[in-house]
Amino acid sequence: MIILAIETSCDETSAAVLKSTRGHLELLANVVSSQIDIHKQYGGVVPEVAARMHVKNILPVVMEALATAKVKPEQIDLIAPTAGPGLSTSLIIGLETAKTLSLAWKKPLLAVNHMYSHIAANFLKGQVKFPAACLVVSGGHTEIVHLKNYWQSKKLGQTVDDAAGEAFDKVAKLLGLGYPGGPIVSKMALNGDTEKYNFPRPMMSANNFDFSFSGLKTAVLYQSKKENLKWEPTVCDFCASFEQAVIDVLTNKTIKAAKKFKVKTVMMAGGVAANRKLRETLEDKAKEAGFEFMVPEFKLCTDNAAMVAIAAYYLSQKKKVKLDNYKKAVADPNWELV
Amino acid sequence: MKFLSTSEKQTLNFAKKFAGKLKGGEVLCLVGDLGAGKTAFTKGLAAGLGVKNTVTSPTFVLMKNYKVSGKGIKHLAHIDAYRLEGGAQLLGIGAEDYFGDAECVTVIEWADRVKDIWPKDAIKIEFKIGKGDKREINIR
Ligand SMILES: Nc1ncnc2c1ncn2[C@@H]1O[C@H](COP(=O)(O)OP(=O)(O)OP(=O)(O)O)[C@@H](O)[C@H]1O
Ligand SMILES: [Mg+2]
Numbered sequence: 001m002i003i004l005a006i007e008t009s010c011d012e013t014s015a016a017v018l019k020s021t022r023g024h025l026e027l028l029a030n031v032v033s034s035q036i037d038i039h040k041q042y043g044g045v046v047p048e049v050a051a052r053m054h055v056k057n058i059l060p061v062v063m064e065a066l067a068t069a070k071v072k073p074e075q076i077d078l079i080a081p082t083a084g085p086g087l088s089t090s091l092i093i094g095l096e097t098a099k100t101l102s103l104a105w106k107k108p109l110l111a112v113n114h115m116y117s118h119i120a121a122n123f124l125k126g127q128v129k130f131p132a133a134c135l136v137v138s139g140g141h142t143e144i145v146h147l148k149n150y151w152q153s154k155k156l157g158q159t160v161d162d163a164a165g166e167a168f169d170k171v172a173k174l175l176g177l178g179y180p181g182g183p184i185v186s187k188m189a190l191n192g193d194t195e196k197y198n199f200p201r202p203m204m205s206a207n208n209f210d211f212s213f214s215g216l217k218t219a220v221l222y223q224s225k226k227e228n229l230k231w232e233p234t235v236c237d238f239c240a241s242f243e244q245a246v247i248d249v250l251t252n253k254t255i256k257a258a259k260k261f262k263v264k265t266v267m268m269a270g271g272v273a274a275n276r277k278l279r280e281t282l283e284d285k286a287k288e289a290g291f292e293f294m295v296p297e298f299k300l301c302t303d304n305a306a307m308v309a310i311a312a313y314y315l316s317q318k319k320k321v322k323l324d325n326y327k328k329a330v331a332d333p334n335w336e337l338v
Numbered sequence: 339m340k341f342l343s344t345s346e347k348q349t350l351n352f353a354k355k356f357a358g359k360l361k362g363g364e365v366l367c368l369v370g371d372l373g374a375g376k377t378a379f380t381k382g383l384a385a386g387l388g389v390k391n392t393v394t395s396p397t398f399v400l401m402k403n404y405k406v407s408g409k410g411i412k413h414l415a416h417i418d419a420y421r422l423e424g425g426a427q428l429l430g431i432g433a434e435d436y437f438g439d440a441e442c443v444t445v446i447e448w449a450d451r452v453k454d455i456w457p458k459d460a461i462k463i464e465f466k467i468g469k470g471d472k473r474e475i476n477i478r
Contacts, residue, residue: 047400048427087400088431140398161377162395170372170397214377214395221373222470334402 001077001316002028004101005309006062008094009086009114010139011035011045012302013057017069018309025124025313028069030299030306033057040179047089054093062097065305073105078321080312083111084335085140091331099326108321111329112311114303115141115337116153118269120311121296121304123150129264129292135254135282138270139165142250144209144257145337147267150314155337156257157209164246165272167213171220171242175235185239186275192233192240197223199245201252209257216245243277251282255289265292274301341475349375349473350382356477357386362411363440365457367449370465375473376447379463383445384414396447397421400431412441419448425455 007014016030035045035053066073081098084091095111102109119134132147133156142165143158162170165182172181177188199219202212220242227234258266266286273279279295286293300307343349366383368376377395384393389404396402396418404414415436422428428446436444437457446452449462466474 045421046423046427047421048430051430085399158392159394160392161381163398166395166397174372214373218373221467333399 001313002071002075003078003080003309003312003316004062004065004071004076005080005112005305005312006058006094006098007082007114007117007303007305007308008054008058008090009082009084010090010303011050011053012304013054013061013094014303014305015062015065016305016309017065017071018306018313019069020313025310027124027306027309028071029065030304031061031065031068032299032304033061036180045087047087050087051089051093054090058093058097062101073101076105076107078312078316079105079107079109080112080308081109081329082114082117082308083329084332085114086333088331088333091333095329095331099329102326106323108323109325109329110312110316110319110321111325112308112315113335113337114308115143117307117311118301119145119147119153119267120314121269121300121307122267122294123310123314124296124300124306125294128267128294131261131263132265132267132294133254133258133261133263134267134269135250135273136270137164137250137268137272137278139163139169139272141270142211142213143337144254146257146261146263151318153337156261157211157253159211159213161212161214162217164211164213164250165270167217167246168272170217171238174217174221174224175238176229177235182272182275185243186277188236189239189243189277192236192238194240194244196237197241199223199241201245201249204249204252209253211249211253213246216242247278247281250278251285254282255285258286258291259289263291265294267294269296269301271302274298339477341477343375343473343475345471346375346378349378349475350385352475353379353382354386357383360387360411360443362443363438365437365444365446365460367456367460367462368445368447368465369450369462371467374465374467375475376465379465379475380416380445380447383443384416387411387414387443389414401433406443410441411443413443415442415444417444417446419446419451422448422451425452428452428455
């Protein structure tokens with residue numbers, strides 16, 4: 001089976017081609033056209049600009065993916081676009097393109113959830129030992145998801161206010177750093193002292209699997225008023241201490257959930273999973289506690305269509321895909337995993 | 339109306355009470371710096387309206403819609419203009435649908451970034467950060 005996947009939920013335009021041979025998955029192409037440089041000048045993703053760039057990029061990206069994979073439209077068995085969650089104005093471009101191709105090429109369509117796709121990026125690594133607990137962290141999401149198998153997931157907990165990625169961006173803003181905040185804060189953290197400031201670890205010992213990062217943002221805000229932020233070493237200490245607080249909470253709670261639900265595997269997914277220190281810390285803690293550990297390679301953590309293709313492959317094993325699916329598919333900006 | 343809050347809890351309770359005065363159709367324009375308490379206020383407001391779901395920061399998704407279980411008001415639209423440059427972009431993502439909907443209360447964080455599309459009868463709620471946990475909330 002050959003799957004063409006399309007992802008435009010936020011600011012990356014991406015298309016991928018995945019081939020499955022008796023359950024063995026082979027990624028033939030994964031083209032990502034990033035808009036980061038364009039949005040940098042605005043200090044964040046501007047929906048209207050993102051949408052216009054998607055419109056401009058989508059067909060060239062799809063064609064490049066097919067060319068790289070050496071796959072002709074008639075060889076495709078399934079077209080899989082992201083349908084949500086994400087920015088409505090971005091989502092519709094990938095989704096409507098996929099629907100149009102589905103109609104024109106007479107291929108079935110399967111709309112995929114973006115968060116499930118992030119998790120599915122792990123499945124490319126081979127057989128997963130279920131049950132598993134997955135920490136999903138991105139700009140807009142922070143949640144722990146329990147996976148009974150490839151298809152059945154259940155959310156164990158989530159942030160009650162700001163997402164982890166959002167906290168990175170806002171702290172970067174408070175410290176006068178640029179966009180995107182995550183990579184900049186992590187880079188400066190390398191030269192800072194993780195124990196210089198004792199920032200709070202919100203909800204770390206609470207008896208649930210929820211997170212809260214707004215209090216951490218506020219703690220950084222209060223402390224920043226007392227310090228000279230023009231002095232770079234101080235900013236580095238801020239970044240290091242803040243990042244450590246985020247990592248402590250995320251990893252401790254994930255391991256706690258893994259133990260409580262007696263899983264075999266601990267996984268992580270989402271854009272913030274590209275944070276090297278977070279990956280290493282969770283891996284150490286997971287292995288120490290006797291769990292298998294999985295994390296997608298770096299380029300499959302940030303938004304990309306390869307993960308959508310992998311997700312579509314597993315979903316298509318369970319769900320009937322019909323030729324006229326394109327008629328029903330609609331974008332859902334708030335499509336949450338249950 | 340001016341309210342001096344000294345804790346997040348006070349802000350939540352104040353917003354909860356304020357929710358009781360709403361009839362539906364209002365657009366609340368929240369203005370104030372990072373960490374001033376705009377989302378905290380909206381959490382209280384949602385609780386006061388009878389929203390069951392957890393209200394989270396809409397900064398990344400830009401807009402969230404919550405079901406309200408109650409009499410006249412049927413939903414709460416929670417919008418965040420932090421990433422936007424002007425009102426046209428907000429209309430571009432479909433915010434217009436909520437303005438003037440008599441069954442909907444609309445809350446906009448970072449509303450000063452989309453001032454050009456405030457409805458005439460918008461209610462401005464300003465948050466100022468004082469010493470420590472002090473917050474000054476001004477409604478007009
Ligand atoms: N009196 C107070 N009222 C409200 N929040 C308070 C108060 N004192 C302290 N806080 C803290 O301030 C923070 C307010 O964060 P919140 O996310 O609500 O702000 P915001 O204005 O929505 O910020 P953003 O611009 O990031 O959206 C919380 O961490 C809260 O606990
Ligand atoms: Mg907020």
